[in-house]
Amino acid sequence: MTRKILVAALISAIIAVLFVAGCTGEQPSTGGEATVDVIYSATGPMPMLLSTDQIDGYMAWQPFVAVATVSGIGKVVSYSQDMPPAGMWTDHTCCAFAARTDIMQERSDLVNALSALTIAANDYIKQNPDKAAELSADWLYGKDDMTFGNVTVNSVNVLKASIPTLKFTSDPSEAWIQSNDNFVVSLRELGYITGSLKDADPATVNSELFDFGPYEQAKAMLANGSITTPANAGTIALGYLPSDHHAALFVAVKDWQYFNDTYGIALKPASEGSGAVDTADLIVNGEKVATVKLVKGEGGSQLMTLAAQDTIQFAFVGTPPAITAIDKGTPIKILHPLQTEGSGLVVSADAPANDWQSFIAWAKQRAAEGKPLKIASPPKGSIQDVQLRAALGDSNVVVNEAQ
Incomplete structure (x- = not known):
């Protein structure tokens, strides 16, 4: 146990050093420093x-990678789990199932x-990745083609390429908890945690979060x-994002009869x-x-x-948005993971970079040459933003926040 605590402390110290040393915001360039311009953008327009x-x-x-x-x-320079610092992001936290504390107290059953349906849906995805890809493409795009300017791509093919790069798991393992720690x-260093979690010790943080x-x-x-x-709960609401990270919801609804017949529970x-579904009956x-x-968020x-x-009650x-919300007093708990990993750094097909080392070069x-790379990222404090900044900082590259 002592060794685990020391390792956790070392990892936390490394992240803190990275962010203090120059990857937490716009930094002035001093002679000879390499810089990258990070542009914050919604994911949809990125392709x-x-x-x-x-x-x-x-x-x-994913599925934008x-x-x-x-x-x-x-092409992919690096998937998120392989980005520097070495070994930092293996099986890293991503999306989770969360619930308001009042409904947990009043409707624990x-x-x-x-939770049981979500766990069963994750098992379904692992056993039927191609079927899960088809159902997710149906929900997200109606199985239609995806068009980006003059580029068109089949949505089912995209999801079949995407789903295998995610690790669908519901297990709140020690590694997953450490990843959240x-x-x-990182969120403290970015200034996004300013409330109850700002100065809390790890045990208190975990008690507040999970x-x-x-x-x-x-x-x-x-x-x-x-x-x-x-017991009958009347009408409840569950929020989700239009990403295959939330494929557990899509397969549970689209193949509801399977779950009803196999487990005795279904979202019909x-x-x-x-296409997407906005209302379903929970049948047990x-x-x-x-x-x-079913409330789609942006x-x-x-x-x-x-x-x-x-x-919404669920x-x-x-996990980072959930963490910052709990820090500010939102009455929710993180119940268990939905999946881990599932992000990546992409560059143009003709770029002279095929891995992280050549990307840094x-x-x-x-x-x-006075023409820093322009790299788009989701909003500040997102998993992808934190990882990109940490990786660039580890490679002695300064982040400039482009306008």
């Missing part, structure tokens, strides 16, 4: 920005049932082959058809126990605002 030479690359979550490779727009340190009781109850029910039927869509052991509104911070307002959301060359 078009790359295909029209408005940026040199982007750091994004696969969009680049399948369409030929770009409902929370346990939804690392992000807490409640693994529903996960344990769900695992036990699945192992016993019987889901406890919750109010209407069948192609043949009994409808809730009407579930970002994790937006979902956390909806949770704070009690507009969320599939990235290219960045230094462009900086020396």
Whole structure:
């Protein structure tokens, strides 16, 4: 245990040094420093920005990494788990299942049932990746082609390339918890944690962030082959993002009959058809126990605002937005992971970079020429932003926040 504490402390110290040393914001360039311009952008436009030479690359979550490779727009320099510092991001935290604390107290049986369905859906994805890709492409794009400027790509092909690069897991392992601890340190250095977690020790942080009781109850029910039927909960709402990171929701709804027949629990869509679903019936052991509104968000911070307002009671959301929301007093808990990894750094197809080392060499060359690389990233404090900044800092490259 002492060794684990020492290792955790060392990792946290490394991240803190990286951010203090020059990757937490716009830094003045001093003679000879390599710089990269980071442009904050929504993920959707990134492939078009790359295909029209408005940026040199982007750091994004799936399926936008696969969009680049399948369409030929770009190529992957590094997947997120392989980025520097070496070994820092293996199995790194990404999206999780979260719930408001009041519904956890008042409807624990409902929370346990939804956790069980999520765990079962993750198992389904691992066993049926191509089917999961098709169902996710149906939900996200109606299986239609995806168009970025003059580039068109088949959405099913994109999702079939994307799904295998994610690790779908519901296990809140020690490594996963440590990864969240690392992000807490990073978010503090970025100035995004200013509330209850700012000066809290690791044990207090974890107590504030997590409640693994529903996960344990769900695992036990699945192992016993019987889901406890919750009391009727009326209408509830679950928020999600339009990304295959949340494929567990998509497959649970799109193939609801399988889950009903196999586990005795299902999210039956109010209407069948192609595309996203906005309302479903939660059915357990043949009994409808809730009407579930499925609320699409545009970002994790937006979902956390909806949770704070009690507009949604559950969320599939990235752990950093959940962490910052809890820090500010939003009454939620992270229950268990949805998946880990699943992001990457993409550059144009003709770029003189095929891995991290050649990317850094290219960045230094462009900086020396007075034309720093322009790399798009999701908003500050996102998983992708934190990882990109840490990797560049580890490689002695300064981040400039481009306008």
